[in-house]
Amino acid sequence: MQLEQLQLEFAASLLDHASHISSRLGYPESRQQELLEVYRGNFIISLTEVLQASYPATQTMVGDEFFEAAARQFILQTPLEEGSVTHFGEGFGQFIATLPGLRDMPWLPELARLEWQLDAMSLAELPIGDFPIQQLAQVKPQDYPKLKFHLSPACQLFSSTYGVASVWKMAKLDETLEVQLNEACHLMLVKQRDFRVLFISLNDTEFSLLQGFSSQQPLGAIEQADELERYLPRFVELGYLSGFSI
Incomplete structure (x- = not known):
């Protein structure tokens, strides 16, 4: 397997629990899935921190627990398309507008849109x-x-x-x-x-x-x-x- 192809499959596996990439990474068979889950967990934590940095007021309004759960769902549905996280998080406002738990906060996606624009202004x-x-x-x-x-x-x-x-x-x-x-x-x-x-x-x-x-x-x-x-x-x-x- 070419290194580039292996890297692409590994990146995709961070969001896909059905991936069989672990068997091709050279880890002992008994620890393959365990070690891949560590990578997955760290990947999601890192991108959650990116979203928290971009949307601090949104997080304050919904609370840490809800925000982290929404962030995880967004991350799993929105693959990272480049090596840099500079543009990751665009569209989070539209995403939270679809969450049933926030229907009584119709202004929240607009708050998120303001925060994204403020962040992008950097x-x-x-x-x-x-x-x-x-x-x-x-x-x-x-x-x-x-x-x-x-x-x-x-x-x-x-x-x-x-x-x-x-x-x-x-x-x-x-x-x-x-x-x-x-x-x-x-x-x-x-x-x-x-x-x-x-x-x-x-x-x-x-x-x-x-x-x-x-x-x-x-x-x-x-x-x-x-x-x-x-x-x-x-x-x-x-x-x-x-x-x-x-």
């Missing part, structure tokens, strides 16, 4: 240079409708019909806060130079403008474009924008 690039405000001042008025503003690579939008930002803060601070779950939240996630990720609440107009920028709509196609003069200084000051094009 890989975001930091901007180089400041927004070219002087070049923007030179744009002719007749070209304003064609302007396309570019979001900074260190910024991402998040929106939910549930007030999950408050839930995240409550879990993070381990304090009891007033939470309005039925109030929608619009956020801008901003990666800082110290690698922390802040999220800043947006009103409906701010979100509409920034969503239009994110989808590269020209200013003339954005419904709230007439509000840009009011909000542009704030967007530049907070580092939401990296540039523009026509």
Whole structure:
């Protein structure tokens, strides 16, 4: 058997108790299954720790025992597709939405989605240079409708019909806060130079403008474009924008 094929079968066996790979690994026959179970256990524990690091607030909301059981089920149903665990855990929010024990917490998958986006932001690039405000001042008025503003690579939008930002803060601070779950939240996630990720609440107009920028709509196609003069200084000051094009 080629080494690569053996490695692939061994990796698959960590999630498949019906695998017969143990007989081909060179262990004494009396210990083959026992040793493979040790590998399986450590593999699941390691990936559970990855999920715990990505979804700490979700774990706080459901409790350690439930989270670990859900994590194990997710791991068994979601094979690791690469050597790195950097992207492992995407889709955990959708997975927990299917669990019958969480039907009275319909906001929980949205909390998990926020946590995954916060975690993924750790890989975001930091901007180089400041927004070219002087070049923007030179744009002719007749070209304003064609302007396309570019979001900074260190910024991402998040929106939910549930007030999950408050839930995240409550879990993070381990304090009891007033939470309005039925109030929608619009956020801008901003990666800082110290690698922390802040999220800043947006009103409906701010979100509409920034969503239009994110989808590269020209200013003339954005419904709230007439509000840009009011909000542009704030967007530049907070580092939401990296540039523009026509």
